Amino acid sequence: xxxxxxxxxxxxxxxxxxxxxxxxxDSSSTYLYWYKQEPGAGLQLLTYxxxxxxxxxxxxxxxxxxxxxxxxxxRIADTQTGDSAIYFCAESIDNQGGKLIFGQGTELSVxx
Amino acid sequence: NAGVTQTPKFQVLKTGQSMTLQCAQDMNHNxxxxxxxxxxxxxxxxxxxxxxxxxxxxxxxxxxxVSRLNKREFSLRLESAAPSQTSVYFCATRIGTGEKxxxxxxxxxxxxxxx
Numbered sequence: 001x002x003x004x005x006x007x008x009x010x011x012x013x014x015x016x017x018x019x020x021x022x023x024x025x026d027s028s029s030t031y032l033y034w035y036k037q038e039p040g041a042g043l044q045l046l047t048y049x050x051x052x053x054x055x056x057x058x059x060x061x062x063x064x065x066x067x068x069x070x071x072x073x074x075r076i077a078d079t080q081t082g083d084s085a086i087y088f089c090a091e092s093i094d095n096q097g098g099k100l101i102f103g104q105g106t107e108l109s110v111x112x
Numbered sequence: 113n114a115g116v117t118q119t120p121k122f123q124v125l126k127t128g129q130s131m132t133l134q135c136a137q138d139m140n141h142n143x144x145x146x147x148x149x150x151x152x153x154x155x156x157x158x159x160x161x162x163x164x165x166x167x168x169x170x171x172x173x174x175x176x177x178v179s180r181l182n183k184r185e186f187s188l189r190l191e192s193a194a195p196s197q198t199s200v201y202f203c204a205t206r207i208g209t210g211e212k213x214x215x216x217x218x219x220x221x222x223x224x225x226x227x
Contacts, residue, residue, distance in 0.1 A: 102156075
Protein backbone atom coordinates (compact mmCIF):
# COMPACT_ATOMS: atom_id res chain seq x y z
CA UNK A 1 0.00 0.00 0.00
CA UNK A 2 0.92 3.64 -0.07
CA UNK A 3 3.11 4.98 2.70
CA UNK A 4 4.77 8.30 3.43
CA UNK A 5 7.44 8.46 6.14
CA UNK A 6 8.98 11.42 7.96
CA UNK A 7 11.08 11.87 11.06
CA UNK A 8 9.03 13.29 13.91
CA UNK A 9 11.20 16.11 15.29
CA UNK A 10 13.78 18.64 14.16
CA UNK A 11 15.35 21.39 16.24
CA UNK A 12 17.43 24.21 14.76
CA UNK A 13 18.80 27.61 15.79
CA UNK A 14 17.31 30.78 14.34
CA UNK A 15 19.18 31.76 11.17
CA UNK A 16 20.29 28.20 10.37
CA UNK A 17 18.89 26.15 7.51
CA UNK A 18 16.35 23.40 8.24
CA UNK A 19 16.08 20.27 6.14
CA UNK A 20 13.01 18.08 6.53
CA UNK A 21 13.07 14.70 4.80
CA UNK A 22 10.34 12.44 3.49
CA UNK A 23 10.17 9.08 1.73
CA UNK A 24 7.18 7.77 -0.19
CA UNK A 25 6.34 4.47 -1.79
CA ASP A 26 3.91 5.03 -4.66
CA SER A 27 5.72 5.60 -7.94
CA SER A 28 2.53 6.75 -9.66
CA SER A 29 2.38 9.95 -7.61
CA THR A 30 2.01 12.93 -9.91
CA TYR A 31 2.44 15.68 -7.36
CA LEU A 32 4.22 15.80 -4.02
CA TYR A 33 3.37 18.46 -1.49
CA TRP A 34 4.62 20.16 1.63
CA TYR A 35 2.01 21.45 4.07
CA LYS A 36 2.48 23.48 7.24
CA GLN A 37 0.32 23.24 10.34
CA GLU A 38 0.47 25.85 13.07
CA PRO A 39 -0.88 25.06 16.56
CA GLY A 40 -4.65 24.66 16.67
CA ALA A 41 -5.06 25.21 12.95
CA GLY A 42 -5.70 23.21 9.80
CA LEU A 43 -3.05 22.57 7.17
CA GLN A 44 -1.91 25.09 4.59
CA LEU A 45 -0.04 24.34 1.39
CA LEU A 46 3.56 25.58 1.44
CA THR A 47 4.78 24.32 -1.89
CA TYR A 48 4.53 21.38 -4.27
CA UNK A 49 6.64 19.71 -6.93
CA UNK A 50 5.61 17.90 -10.06
CA UNK A 51 7.04 14.40 -10.30
CA UNK A 52 9.11 15.15 -13.42
CA UNK A 53 11.08 17.90 -11.66
CA UNK A 54 14.22 17.51 -9.55
CA UNK A 55 14.14 20.81 -7.73
CA UNK A 56 11.88 23.72 -7.08
CA UNK A 57 12.81 26.97 -5.33
CA UNK A 58 10.29 29.37 -3.85
CA UNK A 59 11.85 32.22 -1.84
CA UNK A 60 13.33 30.62 1.30
CA UNK A 61 12.00 27.18 0.40
CA UNK A 62 13.81 24.62 -1.75
CA UNK A 63 12.24 21.28 -2.58
CA UNK A 64 14.44 18.45 -3.84
CA UNK A 65 12.99 15.30 -5.38
CA UNK A 66 14.93 12.09 -5.98
CA UNK A 67 12.41 10.02 -7.88
CA UNK A 68 14.68 6.97 -8.10
CA UNK A 69 14.97 6.76 -4.31
CA UNK A 70 11.45 8.14 -3.73
CA UNK A 71 12.92 10.78 -1.46
CA UNK A 72 11.64 14.33 -1.02
CA UNK A 73 13.17 17.09 1.07
CA UNK A 74 12.22 20.60 2.12
CA ARG A 75 14.96 23.07 2.92
CA ILE A 76 14.08 26.29 4.74
CA ALA A 77 16.85 28.87 4.52
CA ASP A 78 17.43 31.39 7.32
CA THR A 79 14.92 29.67 9.60
CA GLN A 80 12.91 32.02 11.82
CA THR A 81 11.01 31.40 15.06
CA GLY A 82 7.81 31.92 13.06
CA ASP A 83 8.69 28.80 11.06
CA SER A 84 8.10 26.64 14.15
CA ALA A 85 5.25 24.33 13.17
CA ILE A 86 4.52 20.80 12.00
CA TYR A 87 5.45 20.11 8.38
CA PHE A 88 3.70 17.38 6.42
CA CYS A 89 4.81 15.72 3.24
CA ALA A 90 1.98 14.37 1.05
CA GLU A 91 1.63 12.47 -2.20
CA SER A 92 -1.27 12.56 -4.61
CA ILE A 93 -2.13 9.16 -6.07
CA ASP A 94 -3.97 10.19 -9.16
CA ASN A 95 -4.69 6.69 -10.44
CA GLN A 96 -6.83 6.11 -7.35
CA GLY A 97 -9.27 8.95 -7.73
CA GLY A 98 -6.95 11.58 -6.32
CA LYS A 99 -6.19 9.87 -3.04
CA LEU A 100 -4.04 12.20 -0.95
CA ILE A 101 -1.74 10.50 1.58
CA PHE A 102 0.17 12.34 4.29
CA GLY A 103 3.22 11.50 6.35
CA GLN A 104 3.35 11.64 10.14
CA GLY A 105 4.55 15.23 10.19
CA THR A 106 7.85 16.70 11.37
CA GLU A 107 7.67 19.09 14.29
CA LEU A 108 10.17 21.88 13.66
CA SER A 109 11.35 23.79 16.71
CA VAL A 110 13.34 26.97 16.10
CA UNK A 111 15.35 28.23 19.06
CA UNK A 112 16.41 31.89 19.26
CA ASN B 113 -16.71 32.96 0.95
CA ALA B 114 -16.18 30.57 3.87
CA GLY B 115 -14.01 27.91 2.17
CA VAL B 116 -14.30 24.65 4.12
CA THR B 117 -16.54 24.68 7.16
CA GLN B 118 -16.63 21.90 9.72
CA THR B 119 -19.16 21.52 12.50
CA PRO B 120 -18.97 21.08 15.39
CA LYS B 121 -15.55 22.37 16.47
CA PHE B 122 -15.56 20.38 19.72
CA GLN B 123 -17.53 17.37 20.89
CA VAL B 124 -17.47 15.00 23.84
CA LEU B 125 -19.24 11.67 23.41
CA LYS B 126 -19.83 8.71 25.67
CA THR B 127 -18.76 5.30 24.46
CA GLY B 128 -21.49 3.82 22.27
CA GLN B 129 -23.07 7.13 21.29
CA SER B 130 -23.38 8.11 17.66
CA MET B 131 -22.77 11.40 15.93
CA THR B 132 -22.23 12.96 12.52
CA LEU B 133 -19.46 15.39 11.68
CA GLN B 134 -20.46 17.83 8.98
CA CYS B 135 -18.31 19.37 6.28
CA ALA B 136 -19.41 21.91 3.70
CA GLN B 137 -17.43 23.71 1.01
CA ASP B 138 -18.33 26.64 -1.19
CA MET B 139 -15.41 26.34 -3.62
CA ASN B 140 -17.18 24.11 -6.16
CA HIS B 141 -14.56 21.40 -5.65
CA ASN B 142 -15.17 17.85 -6.79
CA UNK B 143 -13.05 15.90 -4.31
CA UNK B 144 -13.58 15.81 -0.55
CA UNK B 145 -11.68 13.97 2.18
CA UNK B 146 -11.94 13.05 5.86
CA UNK B 147 -8.75 12.64 7.89
CA UNK B 148 -8.01 12.00 11.51
CA UNK B 149 -4.92 13.41 13.19
CA UNK B 150 -3.31 11.69 16.15
CA UNK B 151 0.03 12.50 17.80
CA UNK B 152 2.91 10.78 16.03
CA UNK B 153 0.58 9.31 13.38
CA UNK B 154 0.16 12.31 11.12
CA UNK B 155 -3.01 12.59 9.08
CA UNK B 156 -4.62 9.31 8.18
CA UNK B 157 -7.22 9.15 5.46
CA UNK B 158 -10.55 7.72 6.63
CA UNK B 159 -12.69 8.08 3.51
CA UNK B 160 -12.67 10.20 0.42
CA UNK B 161 -15.04 11.15 -2.35
CA UNK B 162 -13.50 11.82 -5.76
CA UNK B 163 -16.74 13.30 -7.05
CA UNK B 164 -20.39 13.67 -6.15
CA UNK B 165 -21.97 10.24 -5.89
CA UNK B 166 -18.77 8.29 -5.17
CA UNK B 167 -17.01 7.39 -1.93
CA UNK B 168 -13.97 5.21 -1.27
CA UNK B 169 -12.24 3.85 1.78
CA UNK B 170 -8.96 5.31 2.90
CA UNK B 171 -6.37 3.91 5.30
CA UNK B 172 -8.54 3.68 8.45
CA UNK B 173 -12.25 3.35 7.53
CA UNK B 174 -13.34 0.91 10.24
CA UNK B 175 -15.93 2.37 12.62
CA UNK B 176 -16.92 5.16 10.24
CA UNK B 177 -19.41 5.77 7.46
CA VAL B 178 -19.66 8.69 5.05
CA SER B 179 -22.25 10.34 2.87
CA ARG B 180 -21.58 12.66 -0.04
CA LEU B 181 -24.91 14.40 0.22
CA ASN B 182 -24.31 16.70 -2.75
CA LYS B 183 -21.31 18.45 -4.28
CA ARG B 184 -20.97 20.78 -1.30
CA GLU B 185 -21.38 18.43 1.65
CA PHE B 186 -19.51 15.37 2.89
CA SER B 187 -20.45 13.99 6.30
CA LEU B 188 -18.67 11.50 8.54
CA ARG B 189 -20.69 9.32 10.89
CA LEU B 190 -19.60 7.40 13.96
CA GLU B 191 -22.32 4.84 14.64
CA SER B 192 -21.02 3.64 18.01
CA ALA B 193 -18.18 5.79 19.28
CA ALA B 194 -15.16 4.18 20.95
CA PRO B 195 -12.35 5.81 22.97
CA SER B 196 -9.95 4.88 20.13
CA GLN B 197 -11.83 7.38 17.97
CA THR B 198 -10.74 10.27 20.18
CA SER B 199 -8.91 12.45 17.69
CA VAL B 200 -8.92 15.66 15.71
CA TYR B 201 -10.87 15.25 12.48
CA PHE B 202 -10.15 17.31 9.39
CA CYS B 203 -12.18 17.69 6.25
CA ALA B 204 -10.37 18.72 3.07
CA THR B 205 -11.35 19.49 -0.52
CA ARG B 206 -9.59 19.66 -3.89
CA ILE B 207 -10.64 20.78 -7.35
CA GLY B 208 -10.44 17.18 -8.57
CA THR B 209 -8.32 14.72 -10.47
CA GLY B 210 -8.83 16.47 -13.80
CA GLU B 211 -6.76 19.41 -12.60
CA LYS B 212 -3.12 18.58 -12.03
CA UNK B 213 -2.22 21.48 -9.80
CA UNK B 214 -4.63 20.55 -7.05
CA UNK B 215 -4.06 22.16 -3.72
CA UNK B 216 -6.09 20.70 -0.85
CA UNK B 217 -7.93 23.14 1.38
CA UNK B 218 -8.59 22.16 4.96
CA UNK B 219 -11.24 22.98 7.50
CA UNK B 220 -10.28 24.05 11.01
CA UNK B 221 -10.87 20.62 12.48
CA UNK B 222 -13.25 18.95 14.93
CA UNK B 223 -11.77 17.90 18.26
CA UNK B 224 -13.63 14.78 19.39
CA UNK B 225 -13.22 13.12 22.77
CA UNK B 226 -14.88 9.77 23.51
CA UNK B 227 -15.08 8.92 27.21
